[in-house]
Amino acid sequence: MNECLTLNVNGQVHELDVPSTAPLLDVLRNHLGLKGSRYGCGLEQCGACMVLIDGVAAYSCSREIGTLSGRTITTVEGLGSADALHPLQQAFLDEQAGQCGYCLSGILIAAKAFLDRNPDPTRAEIAAALDANLCRCGSHPRILRAVLKAAADMREKVA
Amino acid sequence: MTALSFSLKDNPRLDRWLRFQDDHTVRIGTGKVELGQGVLTALAQIAAEELDLRIDQVRMMSGNSVEGPGEGYTASSWSIEHSGAAIRLVAAEVRALALARAALRLNAAPDELTVADGAFLKNGAPSGIDYWSIAGELDLSAEATGAVAPKPQGAHRLVGRSVPRLDLPAKLTGSGFIQDMMLAGMLHARTLRQPGPGAVLLQLDETIIRRRAGGDVRIVRLDNFVAFVGTDETAVRAAAVAATECAVWDNALSLSPEQATPDWVASQPSDDRLMGAPSPEKATDRVSARFTRPFLSHGSIAPSCAIALYRDGILTVWSHAQGMHPLRENIARTVGFSLDAVACHHVQGAGCYGHNGADDAALDAALVALALPDQPIRLMWRREEEFGYEPLSSAMTVAVHAELDAAGRPVDWTTEIWSATHGQRPGVGGASLLAAHAMKTPPPDRKPFDIPLERGGGAARNGIPLYDIGPKRIELHLIHDVPLRTSSLRGLGATLNVFAIEGLLDDLAGRAGEDPVAYRLAILSDPRARRVLEKAAAMANWSSRDAGGAGSGLGIGLARYKNSSAYAAVVAAVDVDEAVRVTDIWCAVDAGLAINPDGILNQIEGNIVQAISWTLIEEVRFGPQGIATLDWESYPVIRFSQIPEIRVELVEASEYPPLGVGECAGGPSAAAIGNAVAHALGTRIHHMPMTRDRIMAALMA
Numbered sequence: 001m002n003e004c005l006t007l008n009v010n011g012q013v014h015e016l017d018v019p020s021t022a023p024l025l026d027v028l029r030n031h032l033g034l035k036g037s038r039y040g041c042g043l044e045q046c047g048a049c050m051v052l053i054d055g056v057a058a059y060s061c062s063r064e065i066g067t068l069s070g071r072t073i074t075t076v077e078g079l080g081s082a083d084a085l086h087p088l089q090q091a092f093l094d095e096q097a098g099q100c101g102y103c104l105s106g107i108l109i110a111a112k113a114f115l116d117r118n119p120d121p122t123r124a125e126i127a128a129a130l131d132a133n134l135c136r137c138g139s140h141p142r143i144l145r146a147v148l149k150a151a152a153d154m155r156e157k158v159a
Numbered sequence: 160m161t162a163l164s165f166s167l168k169d170n171p172r173l174d175r176w177l178r179f180q181d182d183h184t185v186r187i188g189t190g191k192v193e194l195g196q197g198v199l200t201a202l203a204q205i206a207a208e209e210l211d212l213r214i215d216q217v218r219m220m221s222g223n224s225v226e227g228p229g230e231g232y233t234a235s236s237w238s239i240e241h242s243g244a245a246i247r248l249v250a251a252e253v254r255a256l257a258l259a260r261a262a263l264r265l266n267a268a269p270d271e272l273t274v275a276d277g278a279f280l281k282n283g284a285p286s287g288i289d290y291w292s293i294a295g296e297l298d299l300s301a302e303a304t305g306a307v308a309p310k311p312q313g314a315h316r317l318v319g320r321s322v323p324r325l326d327l328p329a330k331l332t333g334s335g336f337i338q339d340m341m342l343a344g345m346l347h348a349r350t351l352r353q354p355g356p357g358a359v360l361l362q363l364d365e366t367i368i369r370r371r372a373g374g375d376v377r378i379v380r381l382d383n384f385v386a387f388v389g390t391d392e393t394a395v396r397a398a399a400v401a402a403t404e405c406a407v408w409d410n411a412l413s414l415s416p417e418q419a420t421p422d423w424v425a426s427q428p429s430d431d432r433l434m435g436a437p438s439p440e441k442a443t444d445r446v447s448a449r450f451t452r453p454f455l456s457h458g459s460i461a462p463s464c465a466i467a468l469y470r471d472g473i474l475t476v477w478s479h480a481q482g483m484h485p486l487r488e489n490i491a492r493t494v495g496f497s498l499d500a501v502a503c504h505h506v507q508g509a510g511c512y513g514h515n516g517a518d519d520a521a522l523d524a525a526l527v528a529l530a531l532p533d534q535p536i537r538l539m540w541r542r543e544e545e546f547g548y549e550p551l552s553s554a555m556t557v558a559v560h561a562e563l564d565a566a567g568r569p570v571d572w573t574t575e576i577w578s579a580t581h582g583q584r585p586g587v588g589g590a591s592l593l594a595a596h597a598m599k600t601p602p603p604d605r606k607p608f609d610i611p612l613e614r615g616g617g618a619a620r621n622g623i624p625l626y627d628i629g630p631k632r633i634e635l636h637l638i639h640d641v642p643l644r645t646s647s648l649r650g651l652g653a654t655l656n657v658f659a660i661e662g663l664l665d666d667l668a669g670r671a672g673e674d675p676v677a678y679r680l681a682i683l684s685d686p687r688a689r690r691v692l693e694k695a696a697a698m699a700n701w702s703s704r705d706a707g708g709a710g711s712g713l714g715i716g717l718a719r720y721k722n723s724s725a726y727a728a729v730v731a732a733v734d735v736d737e738a739v740r741v742t743d744i745w746c747a748v749d750a751g752l753a754i755n756p757d758g759i760l761n762q763i764e765g766n767i768v769q770a771i772s773w774t775l776i777e778e779v780r781f782g783p784q785g786i787a788t789l790d791w792e793s794y795p796v797i798r799f800s801q802i803p804e805i806r807v808e809l810v811e812a813s814e815y816p817p818l819g820v821g822e823c824a825g826g827p828s829a830a831a832i833g834n835a836v837a838h839a840l841g842t843r844i845h846h847m848p849m850t851r852d853r854i855m856a857a858l859m860a
Contacts, residue, residue, distance in 0.1 A: 019373065019393070026393045033341075036333020040460050041542040042396075045791040048460060077333045089331045096323060096757055099765055100195025100510035101330030102460045108331070127799040134791060136460045137195050137510045138768025140802040142761065 005069035009034065010078030020066025025049045027065050028075060036076035036105045040134075047133030050106035051075050057113035076105035079112060087157070088112055091150035092143070099137035107133045111147045119155055123148060163305045164244040166190070170228035171302035176249040177206075179294035183277070184218045185210060187246060190230025190484060191238040192222040193326060195510040196821050197758035198238045200325045204754055205243050208317045209250035209309055210290075211274035219325070222483040222505025229484035232584055234513070234647060235615045236724050236819025239754060243817060247309045253299065255307040260293045261286070312752060312813055319813065321757030326507065337479050337506035338464050342535035345466070347392040348527050349399035349541060351385040352548050354785060355412025355642075356596040359383060362407035371401035379530045384597035386527045388536065399541060414642055414781035421451035421846075425556040425577035429636035430607035435623055436630035439571055445560040448666060450659040452847035454779035455552040456788065457648055458796055461509035462540035463516035463549070467528035474501045476525050479508025480517035481584075489518065489585040490525050493595045501525075512769070514584050514646035516540050516549040519593035526594060543789040548593060551779055551786075552648030553579035553641065555618065557659040561628075567671030568682055569664075574622040574656060575634040581617030582610035583646040590646075607639040610651070615721040621653035621826055624660045625719050626682045643786070649766070650825040654773060655847070657718045657826025658833050662843065665714070665834045675715055675834065676701055685719075687749050690810050691728040692717050694747035698806060699730035704838075710735055712839030716830025718823070725750045725823035729767070731831035732803075735839040738851050741771050741803045741832060746824055748807065751815035762821045763807045770828035772797035775848050 007014050009032060018027055023042075028034045028051070040048030042061045049061040052074035080086035085093065088108050098104050107130060114121070114129040121129070126147045127140075135143065163171075170176070170190075178186045187206045193199045203217040210217075220227055230242055254274065261279045262269040265286050273280045278289040312318075329335035353360070360383050369376060372387070374394030379386045385406075387398035417423050466477040474496060480486050483503040491501045503521070511517055524538035540548075555578040562571035583590040588608030595602050610617035612633075622633040668678035676696045683689050696702075696715065704713045712735065717728045725748055732743040744767050750759050776795055780787045788794035807824075829847065836854075837843040844857050 021373070022393050030392055034333070035336075035339035035341075038336075038338065038461065039539070040462075041791060043542060043790055043792075046460060075333070076331075080332065082328055082332050085332070092331050093323070093327060096321075096327065096761060098195075098324075098327055098330060099197070099761060100460070100508075101327065102336065102509035104330055105333060124800075127802065130799040134460060134796060134798070136458055136512070136769075136796065138765030138797075139761070140768055140797075140799050141764050141805050144799065144802065 005065065007068060008072040010074060016065065018065055020064060022065045024051070024060040024063040024065050024068060028060065034075050034077050038102055038105055047106040047110060048103050050109040050133070052109055052113055055113065055116065057110045076108055079108060087153045088147070088150040091146040091153060095142045095146040095149060097139055097142035097146035099139050103133060103135045107135065107143060111150070115147070115151050115154065119151060121151060163248065163303065164241050166228060166230045166241045166245040167248060167303050169230070173249055173253060173301055173303055174299035175228040176246060177253050177299065179291055180218065183291050184216050185212060185290070186218045186220050188220045188223065188227035189242045189246065190222065190228045190482065191233045191242045192481060192505040193507050194233060194481065196762055197324050197755065200322055201239060201754040201758055202243055202246055203325060204317045204322050205247050206250045208315055209247055210254050210277070212277050214317060214322055216277055224483040224487040224503040232482035232485060234481055236720060236822050238819065239817045240819055243754065248305055249303055251309040252303055252307040253297070256297050257290055257293060260296050261288060264288060264293060318754050319756070322755055324758070335507060337466065337477060337508050338461060338539070340466055340477060340506060340537070342466065342468070345535040345537050346388050346390060346531070347395045348386050348388045348524065348536050348538040349395050350523050350538070350544070351399060351402040351406055352544055353383045353597040354408055356601065358411045359409045360385070360406060361409050363402060364405050367405050368398050368401045372398035379527050381526060381530065382597055382599045384526060384594050386523065386538070388527060388531065396541070412642065412785050413783050414785055416781055418642060419454055419554065419779060419781040421453060421554040421556045424554045424579060424638050424641060425636070427638045427640055429577065429638050432635045432637065433632060434612050434619060434635065435632035438632065439630070445562050446663070446667065447558055447560045448659070448663045448845060449556065449558040450655060450662060450845045451556045452554065452655045454554045455648055455773060455777050456546055456779055456794055457512050457515040457549055458794065459509050459511050459515050459545060462542055462545040463520035464508060464537070464539040465521040465524035466535055466537045467524035468535045469528040469532045472500060474525055474528065476501070476503045476521050477506045478503060478517060478521040479506060480521055481511065481514070485584070485586050486518055486521055489592050490522055493522055493592055494525060494529060513552070513648040514550050516545050518585050519548070522592040522594050546789045546794060547786045550583055550644040550646035553581060553618070553645040555652065555655045557655050559659045559663040561663060561667060563667070567667060569667060570629045572624055572628045572631045573634060574660065576618050576622060576652065576656070577636045577638060578618035578652060579638045579641040579645040580609045581645065581647050581651040582608065583644055607637055609637050616652065618652040620651045620721060621656045621718055623722060625685060625688055625722060626679070627684050628682065649769065650822045653718065653720065653822070653826040654770065654829050657716060658829040658847065661716045661830035662833050662845070665837060666843065679717065687726050687812065688717065688719060691726045691747040691749050694808065694810055695728035695730050695745050698745040698747060698808060699732070701730060707838035708841035710839055712835040712837070714831045714834025714836070714838050716827035716834060718826045720819070720823040725818040725820040727763070727823040727827045729824060729827040729831040731828065731835040733832060733835040733839055735836055735854060737854065739775050739832070739836055739849050739854065743803050744805045744828065746805070746807045747810055748820060748823060749810045749812045750820045751818040752813045753809055754817055756809055759809060759820050760807050763824045764805050766822060766824040767805055767828045768797060768802060770825040771832065773847060774829045774832045778848055
């Protein structure tokens with residue numbers, strides 16, 4: 001059943017007329033044209049689809065849109081753009097932290113949520129925070145370095 | 160005159176490789192495609208180097224079956240050695256042609272001219288003309304001659320530099336993948352998979368499927384191939400899930416858990432082949448050890464995806480598969496079209512690490528597009544479809560046998576291998592695309608085939624040790640009748656072969672009372688192999704290694720990938736209690752001339768991480784309905800908290816030609832971990848993955 005609901009995505013409010021059971025990921029990709037959040041498993045097991053829901057990293061592949069009216073969503077497109085990269089995106093670029101890159105949107109989102117809670121983490125704390133995200137290419141060592149670097153850069157900016 | 164590479168012999172025309180474009184860029188064609196390995200950046204560096212361009216003046220055109228060169232599959236770490244060599248020669252030749260033309264135009268001697276950022280300089284001063292002002296006067300339809308020598312290594316300004324990956328900025332900001340492509344009027348599609356090549360669809364309740372879809376869905380059926388198509392991806396996906404649950408099949412594949420074991424595979428009838436030295440008259444006094452590994456999944460993080468459009472008699476397919484020329488041939492053959500009527504274009508997808516579902520998804524999309532002309536079809540596999548229907552990497556058994564001299568050194572070596580094929584890419588050895596088996600006239604049965612050793616080998620890859628041993632041979636027992644499709648996964652047979660060879664060598668060193676590194680060096684004359692071995696040992700502070708047996712271990716592994724590509728030596732440090740934890744990896748690699756050092760390090764790091772996952776964690780299991788490991792819970796892979804400190808160093812070897820590196824560290828990493836675990840426990844585990852149960856069993860034995 002369709003119901004009209006509002007969703008704030010990357011700072012923009014959308015009135016949506018979609019079935020309430022549609023997964024958030026399908027709404028983001030196919031209704032709002034935000035292709036950055038990725039379909040990996042549809043089972044909340046790989047993390048490629050992660051977005052921020054009210055600042056908390058969450059899977060979007062199975063989350064029904066009907067449960068999210070009025071909530072604030074941030075996708076990887078909302079972190080930064082090619083011209084104005086978020087410090088995390090910049091650090092991933094600096095460290096060349098990625099191979100195929102398919103997992104990176106979800107990992108950037110998970111890292112953003114984590115650094116908001118813990119701005120000065122250790123490598124082990126970052127690893128624990130990213131354990132819900134799979135990377136199959138083995139870019140993990142660089143991703144861990146990049147998140148450490150981003151944390152340092154963001155602390156410097158605040159200071 | 161430089162010898163033409165395979166790629167250039169197959170595609171001799173210069174304009175297949177290089178074209179000056181109106182926007183003051185140079186288009187470089189390659190048949191090799193970006194799989195996340197950074198190859199397009201490295202190839203762009205090679206082209207920009209030879210042409211004296213900036214990297215941003217190069218546009219890579221990769222995997223274009225209409226205009227670009229055909230170079231087979233992007234596989235076996237050949238890209239830099241084959242495509243890179245071709246692009247280097249073509250670019251050098253075109254630069255010389257252009258320089259000669261410019262000299263005429265400027266009334267100058269060619270040696271008065273140089274090129275900077277594509278502009279000609281006369282005695283160092285701007286001449287007012289550049290490549291693009293004379294491009295129309297160059298005949299690039301001519302064939303390459305190889306007559307122009309590429310730049311000497313000392314003159315390189317871009318080759319050897321860690322140029323950042325060209326594709327990464329898009330991928331960090333939410334785009335860059337085939338999954339993101341949108342074409343006007345595009346429809347989504349999902350399939351119902353035929354459960355095994357001989358299965359026949361008896362019944363499909365379309366009413367239930369439409370109801371469960373919850374939206375408008377068209378059902379396209381061609382014999383035993385079924386697809387669900389519509390504008391609403393959510394509904395299309397739900398339809399496919401419902402169909403999988405309600406379809407009634409005859410003759411569906413059924414498997415038993417036992418068939419997933421290496422022992423079951425090794426017990427099947429085999430096609431036997433001897434490679435290398437003749438077998439000894441009588442094998443007396445041999446030391447032997449037997450090693451196994453299970454079936455493995457490629458485990459791409461994204462299910463395969465393809466887009467197809469049939470319009471005006473032309474079938475156009477966009478795919479992330481590893482070769483667009485082979486894909487065009489395979490699709491054309493399957494649907495009965497001429498090659499001219501099919502065009503395949505590569506668009507990047509998630510990493511595949513070998514032959515996964517990508518090619519098959521492309522045929523699926525093409526079949527739907529042919530049924531629904533003039534509408535672009537975006538077909539994506541489901542997660543369980545990728546795990547359940549992509550080709551597996553074969554379970555293997557390797558028994559290594561060594562005859563020893565009085566000093567305990569090997570003087571005769573046999574690597575005996577039981578495996579299904581590692582080469583079943585479409586069009587190779589009679590193999591077909593998956594959905595071809597669902598058509599009315601399925602393709603003929605394959606004959607026993609594996610990749611021949613001269614092309615790197617499949618199961619036999621790296622089966623010949625690189626040590627000075629005397630007679631060395633491979634006895635391959637190629638198992639043809641396995642119930643599931645097997646094909647190439649990064650490293651192919653090398654992973655277990657190196658694990659086995661290096662494992663036995665450590666045992667032999669132990670018998671001789673020698674240190675494993677010293678023992679290896681005593682039977683190793685290849686200076687490049689010695690150098691990486693000594694380097695990795697030094698990085699790991701090997702000389703401080705203790706007697707072992709106390710739960711912590713240090714182990715080493717060495718190989719030259721395919722015995723012809725990059726050399727890698729790896730040292731692993733592990734802690735073992737109930738489980739194995741890899742704490743540190745040190746790796747030294749000789750890649751010859753390094754085109755992009757950081758890109759090489761990235762590939763090697765990834766290969767190491769994947770090898771840790773194979774060695775400790777991964778295992779495909781079978782059940783009555785086929786593959787039983789259909790998600791990431793049942794097929795776990797390595798996670799962030801299991802990642803050790805990894806240090807990789809390249810040894811300086813720029814006097815040698817560039818070598819493929821993407822698969823060189825996998826076998827040595829598996830071997831190093833195996834040897835480190837043996838060192839930690841005082842007893843060897845011969846079976847991958849080295850799980851908790853296997854550690855317990857080893858400790859109890």
